[in-house]
Amino acid sequence: xxxxxxxxNPPLSGPQTDLQPASxxxxxxxxxxxxxxxxxxxxxxxxxxRAKENLSAxxxxxxxxxxxxGLAFDLRVPRADMVAPGVLWVVLLxxxxxxxxxxxxxxxDRGSLSALLLAPVDRSAxxxxxxxAQMAFxxxxxxxxxxxxxxxxxxxxxxxxxxxxLLLGTLGYVSVGTLFAALTASTRARETMLPIxxxxxxVPIFVAGVGLTANILDGREFTEFGRxxxxxxxxxLVFITIAFLIFDLIWEDA
Amino acid sequence: MTTAAxxxxxxxxxxxxxxxxxxxxxxxxxxxxxxWASLLYAKPAINLxxxxxTAQRIFYLHMGCNIGALAGFIVSLTxxxxxxxxxxxxxxxxxxxxxxxxxxxxxxTIVTGIxxxxxTWNTYWTWDPRLTTATITVLLYIAYLLFRNGIDNRQTRARxxxxxxxxxxxxxxxxxxxxxxxxxxHPVVFSGDNPEAQGGFALGATMxxxxxxxxxxxxxxxxxxxxxxxxxxxxxxxAAELREEIE
Numbered sequence: 001x002x003x004x005x006x007x008x009n010p011p012l013s014g015p016q017t018d019l020q021p022a023s024x025x026x027x028x029x030x031x032x033x034x035x036x037x038x039x040x041x042x043x044x045x046x047x048x049x050r051a052k053e054n055l056s057a058x059x060x061x062x063x064x065x066x067x068x069x070g071l072a073f074d075l076r077v078p079r080a081d082m083v084a085p086g087v088l089w090v091v092l093l094x095x096x097x098x099x100x101x102x103x104x105x106x107x108x109d110r111g112s113l114s115a116l117l118l119a120p121v122d123r124s125a126x127x128x129x130x131x132x133a134q135m136a137f138x139x140x141x142x143x144x145x146x147x148x149x150x151x152x153x154x155x156x157x158x159x160x161x162x163x164x165x166l167l168l169g170t171l172g173y174v175s176v177g178t179l180f181a182a183l184t185a186s187t188r189a190r191e192t193m194l195p196i197x198x199x200x201x202x203v204p205i206f207v208a209g210v211g212l213t214a215n216i217l218d219g220r221e222f223t224e225f226g227r228x229x230x231x232x233x234x235x236x237l238v239f240i241t242i243a244f245l246i247f248d249l250i251w252e253d254a
Numbered sequence: 255m256t257t258a259a260x261x262x263x264x265x266x267x268x269x270x271x272x273x274x275x276x277x278x279x280x281x282x283x284x285x286x287x288x289x290w291a292s293l294l295y296a297k298p299a300i301n302l303x304x305x306x307x308t309a310q311r312i313f314y315l316h317m318g319c320n321i322g323a324l325a326g327f328i329v330s331l332t333x334x335x336x337x338x339x340x341x342x343x344x345x346x347x348x349x350x351x352x353x354x355x356x357x358x359x360x361x362x363t364i365v366t367g368i369x370x371x372x373x374t375w376n377t378y379w380t381w382d383p384r385l386t387t388a389t390i391t392v393l394l395y396i397a398y399l400l401f402r403n404g405i406d407n408r409q410t411r412a413r414x415x416x417x418x419x420x421x422x423x424x425x426x427x428x429x430x431x432x433x434x435x436x437x438x439x440h441p442v443v444f445s446g447d448n449p450e451a452q453g454g455f456a457l458g459a460t461m462x463x464x465x466x467x468x469x470x471x472x473x474x475x476x477x478x479x480x481x482x483x484x485x486x487x488x489x490x491x492x493a494a495e496l497r498e499e500i501e
Contacts, residue, residue, distance in 0.1 A: 204428035
C-alpha cells in the first residue's frame with residue numbers, strides 16, 4: 001500500500017509511478033479524510049499528554065487571570081454578576097492565545113512543520129485536525145475556568161445555554177485562531193503578532209458571548225437571547241467555510 | 255544628481271505625470287473650497303445653539319473622511335480577492351495603499367466624531383455600533399500593516415496580507431450587528447425611509463451645497479493619495495528588485 005512507502009525514498013523521483021502525492025491526498029473518500037483528520041488530532045493530543053506544557057500553561061494562566069480580575073473588581077463593583085460575563089470571555093480570549101501560539105509554533109520549533117506538510121493528506125485535513133485538538137484544549141481549560149468563576153465571583157455559569165454558547169464561541173475562536181496561527185507561525189515575532197491579528201476579528205464572538213452570558217444571568221427568555229446564538233452560528237459557519245477554502249494557500253510554496 | 259540624469263528625468267514626464275499633477279492641483283483647490291464653505295459659507299443649523307451649533311460644522315469633514323475610509327477599505331477588499339485569484343502584485347499594492355489611506359481617513363472619522371460628540375452627546379466616547387465598528391476596523395487594518403512588516407518574502411507577504419484583509423473585512427458585518435444589538439445612539443442621517451432618520455431632507459441649501467463640495471473634495475483627496483501611495487509602493491518594489499539584481 002502506498003502509505004507504507006519508506007520515508008527515505010522520495011516518491012516523485014522513484015520508479016513507482018503509483019506514488020502520486022495528489023492521489024494519495026484525495027483517495028479514499030470522506031471516510032479516509034475523517035481518518036486523516038483524526039490521526040492529526042490524535043497526534044497533537046498524544047504529544048500534549050506526554051509533554052503537558054500547553055494545556056497546563058493555559059489552565060494556570062486562566063485561573064490566575066480570574067483571580068486577578070476578582071481582586072481588581074472587588075472594591076468598586078457592587079455585584080459580581082455585573083462583570084462576570086466580561087471576565088469569563090476576556091480570560092478565554094487571552095488564555096486561548098497561549099494555546100494557539102503553540103499550534104504551529106511547536107511544529108516550527110521542533111522542525112517538524114515540513115514533515116507535517118509532507119504527510120499525504122489534504123492541507124485542510126491538517127487544519128481540521130489542529131482545530132479538533134485545540135478545541136479539546138480549550139474545552140478542558142473552560143472546565144477549570146467556569147468552576148473558578150463560581151468560587152471567586154459566586155456566579156453560577158452552569159446553565160445549558162451558557163455552556164452551549166461557550167461551545168459555539170470556542171469553535172469560532174479556534175477555527176479562526178488556528179488559521180491565523182498558521183499565518184503567523186513562520187513570521188518574525190509570531191507570539192506578539194497573533195493576539196494583535198486575532199482580537200479585532202474576535203469582536204463578534206466576544207460581544208455575542210458577553211451578551212448571551214449576561215442575558216442568561218439576568219434570567220431572560222430564549223426569544224431575547226436567541227439572536228446571540230444566531231451571531232455565533234453565522235460566524236462559525238462563515239469562517240470555517242472560508243478557512244477550509246483558503247488554508248491550501250498558506251503553504252503553497254513550502 | 256547629474257545634468258544628464260535630470261534631463262532624462264524631465265524627458266520621462268509623460269501624460270500620466272501631467273494628469274496626476276492636475277489631479278493634485280484640483281484636490282488642493284477643492285479642499286480649500288471645502289474649508290471656506292464649511293466654516294463660512296454654510297449657514298449655521300437653526301435647530302441647534304451654542305457649542306452644538308459650532309460643532310455641527312465638523313460633520314462636513316466627518317462625512318468626507320468616512321467616504322475616504324470606506325473607499326479605501328473597498329479597494330482593499332477588491333485588491334485582496336483579485337490578488338489571490340491572479341497573483342498580480344499590482345493588486346497587492348492596491349490593497350496596501352487602500353488600507354493605509356483608509357486607515358488615515360478612518361482615524362480622521364473617529365477624531366472628528368470625538369470632537370463633535372463631547373458638546374452634543376456630552377461624552378467623548380460611547381459604544382455605539384458605528385463607533386465600535388469604525389474603531390475595530392481601524393484596529394484591524396493597523397494590525398494588517400504591522401503583520402505585513404513582519405514577513406520578509408515578497409510573495410508570502412502579499413498572500414498572507416490578502417488572506418488577513420479578506421478575513422478582516424468579512425468580520426465587519428458581524429461586528430456591526432453584534433454591537434448594534436448591544437445599543438445605539440448614533441443619529442441616522444441618510445437612510446432612505448428609515449423612520450429614525452434625522453436631518454437629510456431638512457438641510458438648508460447652503461448646507462447641502464457644502465456637503466456636495468465635501469464629497470467631491472474628499473473623493474479627489476482619496477484618489478490622489480491612493481494613486482501616489484500606489485506609485486511609491488510600486489517604485490519601492492522595483493528598487494528592491496534592482497538591489498537584488500546588483501547583489
